[in-house]
Each structure stands twice: as C-alpha cells, then as structure tokens.
Amino acid sequence: MTSTDTTAAVTGTGATRAEYCVAACADIFTGAGEIMASPMAPVPLLGARLARLTTEPDLLITDGEALILADTPAIGRTGAIEGWLPFRKVFDTLASGRRHVVMGANQIDRHGNQNLSAFGPLQHPTRQMFGVRGAPGNTINHATSYWVPRHSSRVFGQSVDIVCGVGFDKVDPDNPAFDDVHIHRVVTDLGVFDFGGPDHTMRALSLHPGVTAEQVAENTGFPIADLESAPQTPAPTAQQLQLIREVLDPTGVRDREVRS
Amino acid sequence: MTHGSGPRDKTSTLDQVVAEIEDGMTIGIGGWGGRRKPMALVRALARSDVKDLTVVTYGGADLGLLCAAGKVRRAYYGFVSLDSAPFYDPWFAQARLAGAIESREMDEGMIKAGLEAAAARLPFLPIRAGLGSSVPDFWEGELKTVVSPYPDADGRTQTLIAMPALTLDAALVHLDLADRHGNAAYTGVDPYFDDLYLAAAQRRYVETDRLVPTEDLVDAVVPQRLVVSRMHVDRVIETPNGAHFTFAGEYPRDDAFQKFYVESAGDEEKWAAFRTRFLDVDEPTYQAEVATWHAEQEDPK
Numbered sequence: 001m002t003s004t005d006t007t008a009a010v011t012g013t014g015a016t017r018a019e020y021c022v023a024a025c026a027d028i029f030t031g032a033g034e035i036m037a038s039p040m041a042p043v044p045l046l047g048a049r050l051a052r053l054t055t056e057p058d059l060l061i062t063d064g065e066a067l068i069l070a071d072t073p074a075i076g077r078t079g080a081i082e083g084w085l086p087f088r089k090v091f092d093t094l095a096s097g098r099r100h101v102v103m104g105a106n107q108i109d110r111h112g113n114q115n116l117s118a119f120g121p122l123q124h125p126t127r128q129m130f131g132v133r134g135a136p137g138n139t140i141n142h143a144t145s146y147w148v149p150r151h152s153s154r155v156f157g158q159s160v161d162i163v164c165g166v167g168f169d170k171v172d173p174d175n176p177a178f179d180d181v182h183i184h185r186v187v188t189d190l191g192v193f194d195f196g197g198p199d200h201t202m203r204a205l206s207l208h209p210g211v212t213a214e215q216v217a218e219n220t221g222f223p224i225a226d227l228e229s230a231p232q233t234p235a236p237t238a239q240q241l242q243l244i245r246e247v248l249d250p251t252g253v254r255d256r257e258v259r260s
Numbered sequence: 261m262t263h264g265s266g267p268r269d270k271t272s273t274l275d276q277v278v279a280e281i282e283d284g285m286t287i288g289i290g291g292w293g294g295r296r297k298p299m300a301l302v303r304a305l306a307r308s309d310v311k312d313l314t315v316v317t318y319g320g321a322d323l324g325l326l327c328a329a330g331k332v333r334r335a336y337y338g339f340v341s342l343d344s345a346p347f348y349d350p351w352f353a354q355a356r357l358a359g360a361i362e363s364r365e366m367d368e369g370m371i372k373a374g375l376e377a378a379a380a381r382l383p384f385l386p387i388r389a390g391l392g393s394s395v396p397d398f399w400e401g402e403l404k405t406v407v408s409p410y411p412d413a414d415g416r417t418q419t420l421i422a423m424p425a426l427t428l429d430a431a432l433v434h435l436d437l438a439d440r441h442g443n444a445a446y447t448g449v450d451p452y453f454d455d456l457y458l459a460a461a462q463r464r465y466v467e468t469d470r471l472v473p474t475e476d477l478v479d480a481v482v483p484q485r486l487v488v489s490r491m492h493v494d495r496v497i498e499t500p501n502g503a504h505f506t507f508a509g510e511y512p513r514d515d516a517f518q519k520f521y522v523e524s525a526g527d528e529e530k531w532a533a534f535r536t537r538f539l540d541v542d543e544p545t546y547q548a549e550v551a552t553w554h555a556e557q558e559d560p561k
Contacts (some may be wrong), residue, residue: 066449086450087292091369095388118356122398123363128353131319131339136367137389163394170392177388177418 015236017189018043018258020208021149022244023236024187026050028102028145034058035142036085036099042253044102044147044187046075049248050240075253094134097180100143103135107160108146110202110222112183112195114139114165122162135164143182149257151188156202157221168200189258190216192233197225204230267441272495274304274543277465281305281430284333286314288375288426288461290433290454291506293320294343294513296446298434298467300502300543302326305432307540316426318371318453320506321521324349325539328525332361336426338368342522344515350525365398366390372453374426378460386420396421431461434502435488436509438468439477442493445485447509458492469510471498501547516557517550 015023025047029037037048037059049072052059061069063078066086071079085093093099106129107115116135120126138144144165148155163170171178186193186202190211197203203225207216213227236244244254281287287305291297302322305313306329313331317323319340326332328351340352355361366374367389377385386406390396396403406422433454438444444466446454458464466488478486505514505521524534537549 084449086452087368088372088451088453091372094369117365117394122365122394124359125356128340128356129348130341131337131365132367132393132395133339134368134389136391136393136395137369137387139393140388140391163392166392172392172419174416175391175419176412176414176416177391177420181392 015241016255016260017208017210018254018260019236019241019244020233021187021189021258022046022050022249022254023240024192024206024233025102025147026054026240027192028185028187029056029059029100032056032059032100032143034060034098036060036062036093038062038099038101039147040101040103041147041149042075042257043149044145046244046248046254048102049075050243053243053247054240072248074247075249091137094137094141097142099138099141100145100184101134101138102145102147103138103165105146105148105155105165107154108148108156108186109158109160109167111167111169111200112165112202113160113163113167113170114146115160115162117162117164119161132162132164136166139166139181139183140178141180143184145183145185145187148186148188151190151216152219153221156219168195190219191230193224201225206231206233208233209235267490269440270442270490270493270496271440271471272497274300274497274499277301277495277497278304278308278310280463281308281310283310284312284314285310285429286316286427288428288431288457289315289317289322290431290452290457291320291322291503292318292450292452293339293341294506294518295320295450296434296448296452296503296508297322297506298432298465298502299325299504299506300434300467300499301432301465301497303539303543303546305331316371316428318368319349319352321349321518324351324525327351327355327361328531329539334362334364336364336366336371336374338366338371342518344513344518346519346522350522354525363398364402366395367393370395370421370423371426372456373423375453375456375460377423377425378427379456382425384422384424387423388420390421390423426460428457428461430463430465431457432465432467433457433488434467434469434499434508436468437470437472437477437480438466438488438496439472439474440496441474442466442488442490442496443474443477443486444468444488444493444496445477445481446487447481447485448507451487455487455492458488464492464494465497466493466495467497467499467502469500469502469508471496499543502543504547504550514550517553520553
C-alpha cells in the first residue's frame with residue numbers, strides 16, 4: 001500500500017508533517033491487541049485513536065482522567081464510556097503489563113534512557129520539571145514509546161541527567177524483573193526510530209518527507225544506526241487523513257504541536 | 261454523644277489540627293497533583309509556626325505552598341504537577357533549585373506500595389518500579405532491594421525494589437462529604453489514595469466540603485464511594501470549598517487563580533501581596549478574598 005499512497009500524498013492529498021506524525025504514532029500500536037493505550041500528548045493521542053478506528057479496534061483508551069471510553073471521540077471531547085480506571089487501577093494495569101504508554105521526554109540518550117524529571121544534580125537541580133512520574137514503572141513493566149515534537153540535540157544528547165525511563169543498557173539479563181523492558185518506538189517531527197541498532201542503540205526506521213539524514217544527524221547528539229539508508233515514512237492513507245481531519249482533530253490541535 | 265450513646269463527635273477546627281502537628285513530623289497529603297488537595301489544612305499549616313516537615317505526596321500546589329512557607333525539610337513524591345498550564349509548581353521548583361529540600365523522588369506506583377505497606381504494618385513491599393532508574397540515587401542508600409526466595413521457572417531469581425513502608429505521623433485529606441464521626445465519601449471520578457494515607461498514619465485528619473448526618477451521607481452516595489470509615493479518622497473539619505484552587509467532586513479547578521498563584525510566585529512584591537491577602541489570613545477570609553478577586557477579574561477597575 002505504501003508506494004501508491006506515498007505518491008498520492010505527495011502529489012494529491014498533501015499530508016502535513018503533523019499528519020505524518022499522527023499516522024506514525026498510530027503505527028506504534030500496530031499489533032498491540034487488547035491493551036490500554038496511554039498517550040501523554042495530543043499527537044500520540046490522535047495516533048492511538050486513529051489506530052483504534054482503523055486496525056486496532058480492541059485497544060482501550062481513557063478520557064485522561066478515570067473513565068474508559070467506549071467511543072473514540074475527537075480530541076478534547078468525551079463520549080460514551082465502558083469502564084472505570086482511577087489512578088490506583090492504572091498502577092495495577094501497568095504492573096500487569098497490559099499497557100503501552102507514549103511519554104514525552106526532555107532528554108533521551110542513545111540507549112533509550114529518558115528524563116522528564118529535572119536537569120542538573122539530583123538534590124540541587126538547575127531546572128525542575130515533573131519528577132520521575134510513572135516513567136520508572138512504565139518502562140520496567142510494559143511497552144513504552146516516546147514522542148518528541150521538536151527533534152534536537154538538546155533532547156537527544158550524550159546522556160540524560162536523571163534516568164526516569166529505563167534504557168536498554170540498564171537491563172540486568174540475570175534479573176528477570178527486567179524482562180519486560182521494551183522501548184518500542186520514538187516518533188519525532190523528523191522521523192520514526194527504534195532501538196534496533198547494535199547493542200540496542202537508536203536506529204532510524206524512516207524519515208518524514210522533506211527530512212534529510214544530515215538534518216537528523218545535526219539535531220542528534222549521537223550517531224543513529226541506519227540513518228543514511230532510512231526510507232521515507234509511509235504517507236497517511238486517504239482513510240487515515242479523513243479520520244484525522246474530519247473526525248479526530250477538526251480544529252487542528254496537531255498543527256499547534258508540530259508545525260509544517 | 262454526651263450520653264455515651266453512638267460514636268464520638270470528631271468535628272474540629274483547623275487550629276485544633278495545627279496544634280497537634282509538631283516540628284519534624286512526617287505528613288502525608290492526599291489528593292493528586294491539582295486534584296482534591298486538602299488545601300484549607302495546607303493553608304493552616306503554612307501560616308502556623310510548625311517547621312522541618314517531611315511531606316509524602318502526589319504533589320501539587322500543596323507542596324508548593326508549604327515550600328513557599330519554608331516548612332519542608334524533606335519530600336517523598338512521585339511527581340509535582342499543577343495538572344494544567346503552567347504545570348510546574350513555582351515554589352517547589354525554587355526550593356529544589358536552592359537545594360532547600362531533600363528529595364526522595366520515586367515512581368508514582370512506589371508511593372502507593374509504600375502506603376500499602378504502612379497500612380498493612382509491613383516493613384516493605386516488593387515492586388518492579390524503580391529498578392534501573394535514578395530513583396535509588398535520590399534515596400542515598402535508604403532504598404534497598406529484596407531477592408525472591410522463589411526462583412522463576414527458568415531458574416533465574418527476581419531481585420526487586422523493597423519499597424519501605426511510608427509510615428506517617430499524620431495524614432491530611434479532603435473528601436467531598438463526611439459525617440461528624442469520620443465516615444466520608446468522594447463524589448468525583450477518582451478516590452485517589454486518601455484511604456491509604458489515612459490507614460498509613462498515626463493521626464488522621466479529614467477536611468470536607470459538607471458535613472452531613474450519617475443517614476444523609478449514606479443516602480447521597482452508593483456504598484462503594486464510602487472509602488473512609490471512622491476507625492481511620494481522628495478529626496473532621498468542615499471547610500466549604502476547602503480544596504480550592506484544586507478541584508473536588510463538586511467544583512472545578514480554579515485555573516485562573518492557579519495562574520495568578522504562579523505569576524505571583526515569580527516576583528517578590530507580587531508574592532508579598534499574594535501572601536498578605538490570601539495566606540496570612542484565616543480560611544473564611546481566604547474564601548471571601550478569592551470571591552472578591554474573581555469579581556475584580558470580571559470587572560477590572
């Protein structure tokens with residue numbers, strides 16, 4: 001499907017960068033099955049709902065507070081519900097492993113360590129953010145992906161100041177408690193990545209149309225595997241574009257997170 | 261009650277609670293981020309003489325206000341968030357940047373585990389969360405691991421975080437409805453962890469928007485909402501709109517006032533004015549000033 005759709009998108013439907021990002025975020029959930037999708041920002045939220053309306057109808061999604069949605073409403077809207085998931089049951093869910101979270105990140109390193117806590121020394125930071133939040137528990141328990149709306153070498157640097165999300169180089173293979181560490185994807189405004197490079201290092205899976213390997217390299221503080229040979233990100237299908245534009249995000253929230 | 265029939269009356273004032281909080285205590289604060297925080301109790305603590313508190317919380321402006329008042333020596337938290345823009349609490353950030361508080365930062369699930377351990381009078385509970393992260397570094401040797409006595413099927417053995425019991429000297433929570441004996445209910449979508457905070461604490465304080473007779477309480481909600489029973493409560497304080505500016509079951513978060521709080525924190529003069537008007541005053545005056553402030557925003561002079 002990719003070649004014809006790519007042609008259509010470039011010449012005809014003219015998908016925006018944000019729409020490529022939404023489709024790439026939807027693809028995060030391909031094959032996820034009957035699990036809780038927990039996107040933490042608008043573009044991955046649109047992606048999760050897009051996946052649910054297309055290939056992954058069994059995904060569970062919430063209103064971001066405590067209600068499990070039966071419907072797949074537009075961003076910012078609620079709909080009919082099918083269940084209850086207060087915070088304490090979220091912790092039960094993540095311990096069960098039946099969840100895939102898409103978190104943001106202030107820093108991500110080559111092995112997938114992530115920081116959203118603070119910059120600087122632990123007890124005397126230079127900038128305070130949220131604290132580690134649920135990142136340690138998410139990453140040790142179930143599939144985790146990251147969404148970075150502005151790909152830069154400040155985010156993708158040599159090392160992270162505070163390890164919130166656990167990277168592959170932290171895994172102790174002798175300790176089965178680490179067996180479920182799985183950083184599935186990193187989607188940015190420049191491309192789609194995973195940690196399938198040598199020794200679980202970051203690897204380019206695709207670059208969005210108009211993005212060059214040089215541009216990614218300039219904006220990343222470490223080498224990315226397969227960067228030169230990465231293909232173009234598949235264009236959103238006509239059905240995906242219709243769902244994004246008319247059903248899920250008619251007011252264009254996606255364009256405030258990713259500028260074309 | 262005066263005749264020894266029926267459970268005792270625990271209705272109290274904010275001042276009675278503050279009088280029981282001592283320097284150096286470990287205080288658990290219920291709610292979650294910008295949601296159903298016992299803000300009336302927090303305001304009362306902030307204007308008291310108490311100092312050197314250790315605070316256990318899913319943090320929001322509760323921790324921020326206590327940091328602003330210089331009450332916090334150490335904080336155990338999974339995150340600190342206002343839950344709506346601008347998200348980061350300015351006073352918590354200032355305290356951290358100044359190195360003024362010792363942080364025992366942890367995964368959100370570890371707080372639940374620590375409170376559950378304390379509630380069950382266990383020294384620890386095993387949990388995966390925290391392994392491989394910087395959390396043990398925050399704890400500077402206080403956080404240890406435990407090895408399972410049961411190997412997995414493949415012969416390997418799990419080593420897990422041994423989350424220590426978060427035993428509290430006192431717990432402060434806000435619930436939407438309560439009776440004078442300490443039975444209490446939430447009416448929103450989430451109980452958060454308030455029952456665990458109370459069960460983990462020696463002294464247990466519930467502030468409530470509405471104090472009602474027991475029969476009205478149990479008529480008002482389905483039984484599953486009665487998450488707190490009187491055996492886990494020492495004092496009940498009626499504080500209408502007491503969770504302000506966080507939300508509670510019967511009112512939304514006051515985002516406009518929250519923004520004003522954040523803006524005020526960024527400037528010495530503005531903070532002095534904020535403090536004089538909204539913090540160095542008793543709770544009824546605070547509520548009246550907030551109402552006046554809103555009227556001023558709608559009709560600027």
